[in-house]
Amino acid sequence: MKHLGFALLALAAAGSPAAARDWIHWRGPEQNGVSRETNLPGSFDPKLGAKGNVVWRQPFGGRSAPLVMAGKLYIIQGVGEGLHEGEQVVCFDEKTGAKQWAFRVNVFHTDIVSSRLGWTTLTADPATKTVYAHTTAGLVLALDPDGKLLWQRSLTEEFGRISGYGGRIVTPVFDSGLCVVGMVNSAWGDMAKGSNRFVALDGKSGEVAWWGDTPGAIKGTYYSSPVVAVIGGQRLLISGGADGALHAFKIRTGERVWSYRFGAGVINGSPVVDGNLVYCNHGEENPEGGAIGRVICVDASQLDAKTKAPKLVWEFKRSNRFGLASGALAGGKLYLPDDSGELFCFNAKTGKVDWKYRYASEVRGAPLVADDKLYLFDVKGRLLIVPNKNGEEPNPDDVFEYKFRDPKGLLNETNGTAIAVNNRIYFTTRTDLFCLGVPDAKDACGKYKEFAAETPADPAGKAVGLRLFPADVTLNAGGKVVFSATPVDANGRAVKAAGTVELSLPLPAKTPTGAQPPALKGKADGLTVTVEPVSSQQGYVEAKLGDLVGKARVRVAATTMYKQDFDKVPEGAVPGGWVNTQAKFAVKKLPDGTIVLSKVNTDSRPPFARANAYITGPNAANYTITSDVYATEVRGRMPDIGVVNSRYTLILDGKPDDEKKSRQLRLVSWEARPRVNLATNFDWQPGTWYTMKMSAEPQPGGKVTVRGKVWKRGETEPTAWQFEFADPAGNATGAAALYGYVSDPQITAERPGADIFYDNVTVTPNGK
Incomplete structure (x- = not known):
């Protein structure tokens, strides 16, 4: 790339x-x-x-x-x-x-x-x-x-x-x-x-x-x-x-x-x-x-x-x-x-x-x-x-x-x-x-003030920084990026500097818990970095020119051929290459030895209580996402759990419907507005594993067919979809993600809310 x-x-x-x-x-x-x-x-x-x-x-x-x-x-x-x-x-x-x-x-x-x-x-x-x-x-x-x-x-x-x-x-x-x-x-x-x-x-x-x-x-x-x-x-x-x-x-x-x-x-x-x-x-x-x-x-x-x-x-x-x-x-x-x-x-x-x-x-x-x-x-x-x-x-x-x-x-x-x-x-x-406007008014405009003058640029002046471009890039597994490295003066303008720029893939800083994340898996050759054919990783590129140092961020996002069971992710960490996930989700080992991804349930502030963990890039299209999900009930409250496909979310709603007194499965595209807001009774229970499956398939004319279903894990997958909806103004692309919302406003570290666990996440092209 x-x-x-x-x-x-x-x-x-x-x-x-x-x-x-x-x-x-x-x-x-x-x-x-x-x-x-x-x-x-x-x-x-x-x-x-x-x-x-x-x-x-x-x-x-x-x-x-x-x-x-x-x-x-x-x-x-x-x-x-x-x-x-x-x-x-x-x-x-x-x-x-x-x-x-x-x-x-x-x-x-x-x-x-x-x-x-x-x-x-x-x-x-x-x-x-x-x-x-x-x-x-x-x-x-x-x-x-x-x-x-x-x-x-x-x-x-x-x-x-x-x-x-x-x-x-x-x-x-x-x-x-x-x-x-x-x-x-x-x-x-x-x-x-x-x-x-x-x-x-x-x-x-x-x-x-x-x-x-x-x-x-x-x-x-x-x-x-x-x-x-x-x-x-x-x-x-x-x-x-x-x-x-x-x-x-x-x-x-x-x-x-x-x-x-x-x-x-x-x-x-x-x-x-x-x-x-x-x-x-x-x-x-x-x-x-x-x-x-x-x-x-x-x-x-x-x-x-x-x-x-x-x-x-x-x-x-x-x-x-x-x-x-x-x-x-x-x-x-x-x-x-x-x-x-x-x-x-x-x-x-x-x-x-x-x-x-x-x-x-x-x-x-x-x-x-x-x-x-x-x-x-x-x-x-x-x-x-x-x-x-x-x-x-x-x-x-x-x-x-x-x-x-x-x-x-x-x-x-x-x-x-x-x-x-x-x-x-x-x-x-x-x-x-x-x-x-006034009819037949004379067209006249005073003079606008110009910016004050910058310090004059000197192409032969002293370089005080080294800028890598792009400074933040997303690649696919096995992809490559060609950087430009430019010495700059104090105002960010290009200047000349002798020597050869050298790139490396350094170790990231340790996490607040003291864990050492791995370096980006790949190779630097001149100004080109090629990452290994390993999906879902992240890291940094460092450039040196004499005593000048520049840095860029590289994310290797998952593709629509991806599987994650969290078994190789360190406990307390999150999968590499996932966005908006750290501090909101964390890998956890359950008492039975199962390794899962858990939703943080100790912070009631909206960005922490409710979040999407983005897996792929935003250009993913025509795919299916599945995940096993599990929830507990705490103080009479159950959370919301979901999977995201092409900017649609399939949600197991933790709150029973006021009229039907049953929990529901919902399909939404804009949580604040009912642009797409479908619901069906699905009285899911705490302490039970379920499998969620969702696909989005672009159609001619800008339409997208969205399908979703849920069943108890281990049981035979039902043939019929619980939702099959043709959106006339469809989202043809969008990142695959996991959704979680622990809605109790009183939760704290000492008084945690309900648990949400995810396991066996897959993203696959439709038809495969």
Whole structure:
């Protein structure tokens, strides 16, 4: 298996922000919520069409900000109902609103409900015109301007991305040839521990260029959107995190430069940057207690010699929750709404509150500052246009307000943020996409600020690091990967260094229990690594050039010809090459001497209590998975057990049905929504081994036939399937996995919940 080289040389000059007449970051070309457009409407009326400053309108709603690039407008949204419910990226002609294409995907492996689909914003590469999306299911999509899929990665199945009910997933950002996505995840090896990490995917190939990790314990899922800025001559990615801190990473390498912890919960607010000053906000408790919520300004050019934390310039703590919206920075003012709909205008240099303006009761969208106006949404279906020349306090008599209603006359939520580009205002409500503009207005736009200059690159300068690309790769048994190894300077730009790069396959670090995992089984020859024909293993590749050292991760995933009885897996460990498994599952020896895989039953936190252990890669297709399963009953509770095939889950439900008083066998594809949600009585019992079998078979026209059955182990396999379902919007591919959910919220290490055991897992091609 050969991989494309990472063009680090091309990253030496990352360039300035996108063209002023494009809008490829949800906060605009300066990434601060400011548009330099002029002659924008101060009012509108959809009933009057163009005479009411409504240029066009399309029945495509959303929760996030549109993206505009090269005459096209893009949104991401939830779409469809019932079996056809999913998510899609839609492209329109910017001038006319004519729909050009839509790219649809299913939703799976998430608790996020349909009302919160499409909450991330798109990003793009202005050079290639590629559009990138991070979907609710965890797919990162790269689409060309005509809607062709260039590549995709499944963050959930490949890297154990975790999502929560609240819809908190992170908008990607494109810079320096990379599409960077933040997430909470738990993968394998040195990334088995749950953490808030950032992955940089090469914009052209989708291969992993680097991982960046945050140091603190995760507090939950989050949705702070990263920004890119140059501070102190370094090009940085800056983002709030799931560990209560603000973080900065070198954009080309993922090396963390600094962190500033200011929350006891997650940071959802997106930072804004002005020169060396970085602003951010949260609506959680504070580490030191006291008032809830916080706004900070730090000077990122002044780092503490010991802690590497930036210097605090000012902070605001007055029991205001600034947890759901982000701020806008213009003319020395920071405009930031709290969660209850009160807009604060801070003096950006001092933190003094110049004025406050109550305009809503619930806010998620961020302010847009444009043409001496503030464009503000509240959740309850209102857009306000507030005169704002020189940042003066609003006069309520001068504020324009419009209330949106859906086609049935009901409240039409407005959760997104408006954008202003090419003399137009674009935004979505829950049901519609709007383009506003003044008829015959003069087309004019002020000049956007460019990034500060980076420290000049010197190709003959000193190399301080060695980057292996790809930095994280999945192979099949017997496969090979060709790496590129590039010496880089302090800003991650390619430099020359004498000598020959040598690759090796080192021993991994010992586990917390002291066990020594094996090295990757394979051979390094030059810059090529070939793994042995051994399925389901993992390890590391180390590169050396003089005193420079680089590292890459290699997973050898199981194929659809796989068997695992756990007999050769050390007790307390998990099979090599499985994702999202360590700390959630562990091999165990039963009193009768049987070796099984057990589900961890001592932690009630959702990522530990319920989990999928991913066995194959996400491109597995047309296969059958079987597993023997067993459960106990503790304090009147039984767990849920299942197998996963192509993003469908066959589940033995531990809770009896309220009406039928019997336990059930269920088939689902999206646990939070009944897109596929079939159930039949199957009163399975504790203390009994069962065999679960599930197949997914792609059919012509995008259909997939899903079959499932369960029987007592040792008995004759029944001929009939308990489920045989033809999904018209099928999942043609997806990782094979095991599912377990120990649902008792009171479990602890001293008070464990019910046991789940798995044995004799097989994955085989259909028909064999």
